Amino acid sequence: MQAVFDRIKESVLKTQVWKSIFRHDYEDSQRNRLLQVLDNIWLHLHPTKLPRHGAYLRFTWCMGGITFLLFLVTAVTGVLLMFYYRPTAEYAFADMKYLQFDVPFGMFLRNMHRWAAHGMVIAVWLHMFRVFLTGSYKPPREFNWVVGVILLTTTLLLSFTGYLLPWDQLSIWAVTVGTNMARATPLLGHEGPFGPELGMKPDNDVRFMLLGGTQVGPPTLLRFYVLHCIFLPLFLAVFIAVHFWRVRKDGGISGPL
Amino acid sequence: MENLKNILSNADNVPIVGLLFIMVFFVWLWWREASRTDKRIANGEWEQIRAEGQDKIHVWPYLTRNEFLCSLAIMILLTVWSVGLDAPLEEPANPSRTPNPSKAPWYFLGLQEMLVYFDPWIAGVVLPTIIIVGLMAIPYIDKNPKGNGYYTYQERKFAIITFLFGFLVLWLSLIILGTFLRGPGWNFFAPWELWDTHKVVAMVNVDLHEALGIRSKLGANIFGAIIVGAYFSLAFVYYFWKKDGELIKQLGVARYGVLAFLFLTMMALPIKMILRIFFNIKYIWVTPWFNV
Amino acid sequence: MSEETKPAPAPAEKAAAPAATAGEAPATPPKPTVAKPGSKQTLTKPIAETGNLWMTRRNFLSRAGWVAFFSFVGTMLLGSLRYMFPRVLFEPSTVFKAGFPTDYPVGAVSTKWVKDYRTWIVRNDKGFYAIFAQCTHLGCTPRWLEAEGKFKCPCHGSGFTMEAINFEGPAPRPLERVQIALAEDGQLLIDTSIRFREELGQWSNASAFLNYA
Numbered sequence: 004m005q006a007v008f009d010r011i012k013e014s015v016l017k018t019q020v021w022k023s024i025f026r027h028d029y030e031d032s033q034r035n036r037l038l039q040v041l042d043n044i045w046l047h048l049h050p051t052k053l054p055r056h057g058a059y060l061r062f063t064w065c066m067g068g069i070t071f072l073l074f075l076v077t078a079v080t081g082v083l084l085m086f087y088y089r090p091t092a093e094y095a096f097a098d099m100k101y102l103q104f105d106v107p108f109g110m111f112l113r114n115m116h117r118w119a120a121h122g123m124v125i126a127v128w129l130h131m132f133r134v135f136l137t138g139s140y141k142p143p144r145e146f147n148w149v150v151g152v153i154l155l156t157t158t159l160l161l162s163f164t165g166y167l168l169p170w171d172q173l174s175i176w177a178v179t180v181g182t183n184m185a186r187a188t189p190l191l192g193h194e195g196p197f198g199p200e201l202g203m204k205p206d207n208d209v210r211f212m213l214l215g216g217t218q219v220g221p222p223t224l225l226r227f228y229v230l231h232c233i234f235l236p237l238f239l240a241v242f243i244a245v246h247f248w249r250v251r252k253d254g255g256i257s258g259p260l
Numbered sequence: 261m262e263n264l265k266n267i268l269s270n271a272d273n274v275p276i277v278g279l280l281f282i283m284v285f286f287v288w289l290w291w292r293e294a295s296r297t298d299k300r301i302a303n304g305e306w307e308q309i310r311a312e313g314q315d316k317i318h319v320w321p322y323l324t325r326n327e328f329l330c331s332l333a334i335m336i337l338l339t340v341w342s343v344g345l346d347a348p349l350e351e352p353a354n355p356s357r358t359p360n361p362s363k364a365p366w367y368f369l370g371l372q373e374m375l376v377y378f379d380p381w382i383a384g385v386v387l388p389t390i391i392i393v394g395l396m397a398i399p400y401i402d403k404n405p406k407g408n409g410y411y412t413y414q415e416r417k418f419a420i421i422t423f424l425f426g427f428l429v430l431w432l433s434l435i436i437l438g439t440f441l442r443g444p445g446w447n448f449f450a451p452w453e454l455w456d457t458h459k460v461v462a463m464v465n466v467d468l469h470e471a472l473g474i475r476s477k478l479g480a481n482i483f484g485a486i487i488v489g490a491y492f493s494l495a496f497v498y499y500f501w502k503k504d505g506e507l508i509k510q511l512g513v514a515r516y517g518v519l520a521f522l523f524l525t526m527m528a529l530p531i532k533m534i535l536r537i538f539f540n541i542k543y544i545w546v547t548p549w550f551n552v
Numbered sequence: 553m554s555e556e557t558k559p560a561p562a563p564a565e566k567a568a569a570p571a572a573t574a575g576e577a578p579a580t581p582p583k584p585t586v587a588k589p590g591s592k593q594t595l596t597k598p599i600a601e602t603g604n605l606w607m608t609r610r611n612f613l614s615r616a617g618w619v620a621f622f623s624f625v626g627t628m629l630l631g632s633l634r635y636m637f638p639r640v641l642f643e644p645s646t647v648f649k650a651g652f653p654t655d656y657p658v659g660a661v662s663t664k665w666v667k668d669y670r671t672w673i674v675r676n677d678k679g680f681y682a683i684f685a686q687c688t689h690l691g692c693t694p695r696w697l698e699a700e701g702k703f704k705c706p707c708h709g710s711g712f713t714m715e716a717i718n719f720e721g722p723a724p725r726p727l728e729r730v731q732i733a734l735a736e737d738g739q740l741l742i743d744t745s746i747r748f749r750e751e752l753g754q755w756s757n758a759s760a761f762l763n764y765a
Binding site: 012015036037039040046049050052053054055056057058060061062063065068069072073076092095096097099100102103110111114115116117118119120121122124125128129131133135136138139142145146148149152155156159163164166169170171172173174175176177179180183184185186187188189192194195196197199200201218219222227257259260 | 272274275279282286289290293294295309312313314315316317319320321322323324326327330331334335336339341342343345346347348349350351352353354355357358362363364365366367368370371372375379380381382383385386394395396398399402404405406408409410411412416420423427430455463470549550
C-alpha cells in the first residue's frame with residue numbers, strides 16, 4: 004500500500020507540469036527553504052530569513068497579518084454579497100431580507116462580512132498599539148507609520164460607509180448622526196464657523212457632496228455604496244501595497260539595534 | 261440588570277465586550293515583555309539583547325508556519341462567530357422616526373461622546389483631524405533614539421504614558437462609556453438602571469463667563485479668548501521654565517511647539533469633561549461665530 | 553538653439569545640461585543668468601548668445617507645456633468636484649398647506665406634520681409659528697413630550713421649550729422656525745426652506761410669526 008502511494012506521489016512530483024509550476028523539489032534542505040519563499044509569488048513578500056523574534060507571537064501579536072487576512076475575508080464575502088444586493092432605496096432593505104431568509108448561506112456570508120469588518124477594526128488598532136509599544140515607528144520606519152495611519156483611517160471609513168448599506172433604522176440613524184458633523188466643518192459646512200459667511204448652504208456644502216442631497220436619502224445610499232465597494236477598497240489596496248513594500252525596504256521586522 | 265443583559269446580548273456590542281478582555285491581555289503581555297527587557301538592560305545585558313536581535317532563522321518554515329496557524333485560528337473563530345451570531349437588521353429606514361438613543365457605530369462612540377463636551381465643529385471635525393495628523397506626526401516628534409524595536413517602559417516613559425492615556429483612557433474607555441452607560445436622550449444610566457425614555461435630568465449648564473458674572477457679550481468674547489490663549493501659552497511657560505532641560509534640547513523649538521500643541525489639545529478633552537460633569541460649565545469662550 | 557549645438561565649456565557640464573534645464577525651467581522665471589565659468593549656471597546661455605530677451609524658446613515651450621498640463625489636470629479635478637453637486641434634487645417639496653387655523657387649539661403643539669414635513673405647528677394666544685423638527689446639535693429629530701412640555705432630542709439629550717429655545721443638553725442654539733403665512737384659501741401655508749434663527753434676531757421677521765386672533 005505504502006509503495007503504491009509513494010509511486011503516485013513520485014509520478015506527480017516528477018512530471019514536467021508540476022515542475023514547471025513549482026520548480027523545486029521538497030527535500031528539507033537549506034536551499035529548498037530559501038527557494039520555497041523566493042519561488043512563490045505570494046510568499047516572496049517575506050525575506051528568506053528574519054530575526055528570531057520576528058516569528059514570535061509574543062513580539063508581533065500577528066496583528067498586521069490578521070488585519071490583512073480579515074481584509075481579504077471582507078473583500079471576498081463582500082463581492083459575494085454584491086451578487087444579490089441592489090443599492091437603491093426601494094430594494095436595499097428587501098434584498099437584505101432576501102439574503103437573510105432565502106439565499107442559501109446568505110445570512111452566514113453577511114455575518115461573516117460584518118464580524119470580519121468589526122474584527123478588522125480591532126486588529127488594526129492593536130497593530131498600531133503594538134507598533135507603538137515596540138517603538139517600531141522610529142527611524143527608518145517613520146513614513147511607514149504614516150502610511151499605517153492612512154490605512155487605519157481608511158479602515159474606519161470603509162466600516163462606516165458599509166454601515167449604511169442595510170438601509171435599516173440602525174444604519175440610517177448612525178450615518179445621520181455621523182454625517183451631521185460635516186455640517187459643522189469650519190469654512191466648508193453650512194453650520195460651521197465662518198461657513199455661512201462664505202456662502203455655504205445646505206445644498207452646496209461639504210456634507211451635500213458626501214450625501215448627494217440635503218439629508219440621508221437614496222443618493223446617499225448610492226454614493227456610500229460606490230465608496231464602500233470601489234473607491235475605498237482600491238485606495239486601501241494601493242496603500243497596503245505601499246505599506247508591505249516599505250516594511251521590506253525599511254529593513255524588515257524591527258529589532259534592537 | 262435586565263438592561264445590562266440587553267446591552268451585552270446586542271450582537272453589535274460583542275466586539276466591545278471582546279475588546280475589554282483583549283486589551284487587558286495585551287497590556288499585560290506588553291508589561292511582562294517590557295519589564296523583562298528593562299530588567300535585563302538594568303543588569304547591563306544590552307549587548308546580549310542586541311546579539312539576540314541579530315540571530316536569524318528561516319522564514320520557511322518558522323514564520324510561515326505561525327502565520328498559517330494564526331490564520332486558521334482566526335478563520336475558525338470567525339466561522340463560529342458567524343454561525344452562532346446573526347448580524348442585526350432592524351426595521352426599514354424611516355427618516356421621520358429617530359430611535360432613542362441613536363448611536364453611531366461602536367468604533368465612533370468615542371467621537372460621539374466628545375460631542376457632549378464640545379460643539380460639533382470641534383468634536384466632529386477639528387479633533388478627529390488633529391487625532392489623525394497627530395498620530396502621523398508621532399515619528400517626527402519623538403526623537404528618543406532608545407526603545408526602537410523592543411518592548412520597554414523605562415527608556416521611553418513619557419511617550420508610552422501619553423499614548424496609553426490617549427488610546428486606553430480617552431479613546432477606548434469613552435467607547436465603553438458610550439456603549440454601556442449612555443441611554444435614551446444620551447443620558448447617563450448606571451448598568452443596573454432601566455433605560456427610561458422619560459428620565460428627567462436637570463441640566464443647569466452655564467458658560468464660564470456667566471459663572472464668573474461677566475454679562476456683556478464683548479466682555480465674554482474677550483474673556484474667553486484670554487482663557488483659551490492662556491491655556492495654550494502654558495507651552496511657552498514650560499518652554500522658558502525648562503529651556504535647558506533634556507526634553508527641549510533634544511526636540512528643538514519647532515518639534516517642541518508641535519508636541520506641546522498636540523499634548524495640550526489632547527488634555528483639553530478631560531479638562532472640558534471635568535468642567536462639564538462636576539461644575540456644569542458649558543462653554544469657555546463664546547463668540548458670535550463659534551463657541552469653545 | 554539647443555544646448556548641444558553650442559560649444560560647451562566642459563564635457564561634465566554638457567552631460568548635466570538637459571537634466572538641469574528641465575528641472576530648473578519651471579522654477580526659475582525669466583532670469584537669464586550671466587555665465588559664470590565653471591559653475592552650473594553656465595547651462596543657461598547669456599542673452600547675447602540666445603538673442604532672446606527674457607526666455608529661451610525651449611524654456612518657453614517647456615513652461616507652456618507645464619502650464620497646459622496643470623490647467624488640464626486642474627480643470628478635470630474641478631469638473632469632477634462639480635460633478636458631485638447635481639442640479640436637480642429629488643426631495644419632497646418644502647412648501648405645504650397645513651389646513652385651517654381653526655383646526656389648531658390654542659396653546660398646543662401639533663405634531664401631525666412632523667412625519668411628512670418635519671415641522672411642528674404651535675398656536676399660542678397671539679397666533680401661529682412653525683418650528684423645524686431638526687435638532688441644532690446634530691440634526692436628529694427631537695420629540696414633543698406633552699407631559700413635560702418640551703422638545704427632547706433622543707440623540708444627545710438636548711431639550712427645547714415650547715418656544716423652541718434650548719435649555720438643556722448640548723444644543724448650541726434654539727431650534728429654527730420656518731416661514732408661515734395664510735394662503736388665499738385661508739389655510740396655513742408653510743415653507744420649510746425659509747428658516748429663521750433666534751440668535752440672529754430673525755424671529756421678529758414678519759413671516760416668522762402669523763398673527764391670528
